[in-house]
Amino acid sequence: MKVLSEDFFLDDTIQVARNLLGKYLMHRLPEGEVMGKIVETEAYLSKDDPACHASRGKTRRNEAMFGPPGTSYVYLIYGMYYCFNVVTGEEGVGEAVLVRALEPVKGIDQMRRRRGTSPQNITNGPGKLCRAMGINKEHNGKRLNQGNLLLLDAEEKPPVEKSTRIGIKAAAEKMLRFYIPGNPYVSDFKKSTKKREVFFI
DNA sequence: GGTGGGATTAGCT
DNA sequence: GCTAATCCCACCA
DSSP states (O other): OOBOOHHHHHSOHHHHHHHTTTOEEEEEETTEEEEEEEEEEEEEOSSSOTTSGGGGOOOTTTGGGGSOTTBEEEEEETTTEEEEEEEESSTTSOEEEEEEEEEEEEOHHHHHHHHOSOGGGSSSSHHHHHHHHTOOGGGTTOBTTSSSEEEEOOSOOOEEEEEOOSSOSTTTTOOOEEEOTTOTTSTTTTSOOSSOEEEEO
């Protein structure tokens, strides 16, 4: 499998959020490779998006968001979970895509050991997938086309639905969440989400 | 089936 | 001091 190039991430952030669905995230660990298919993402934009961490300028925490496209942005949330993002668009603009859910593909036993829960619940949320994949603050600011943590291309062009983003108060009405409909690893698969609209890539 | 609270840390006001 | 792009468990129906 081929790694996704910088050009893939240089595109419009909403397009990248859609295009990442069906692609693969892989981590090479001493215990072996872990890999998952991306089934849910959210876009965070530089304009009119107060929910975006970059919206109030560059700080030590968010400076990775202002790096070149294809850089990872990993941060700690609620004091105990990490969230994994990919920087998108032109360097210095401060946009990114949050990866919210994966379908486990490889190293499932290892992921289950790290999460200690049922197979269905090991990677179906942004904090969960970081725990399962062994992603932490050491990965913040690293390029995702080289090193141990990689984003890999895939032929698949899955159907896509969009909805409002999850867990935010600011700009809560924006339709910037994208997911593969019917995939059981989507984070709110069992719940209902308002304002759904179906479209296909 | 659904809801409410606690865990735990860094960054902001 | 308060809040956050979260998760899990206890409890109720």
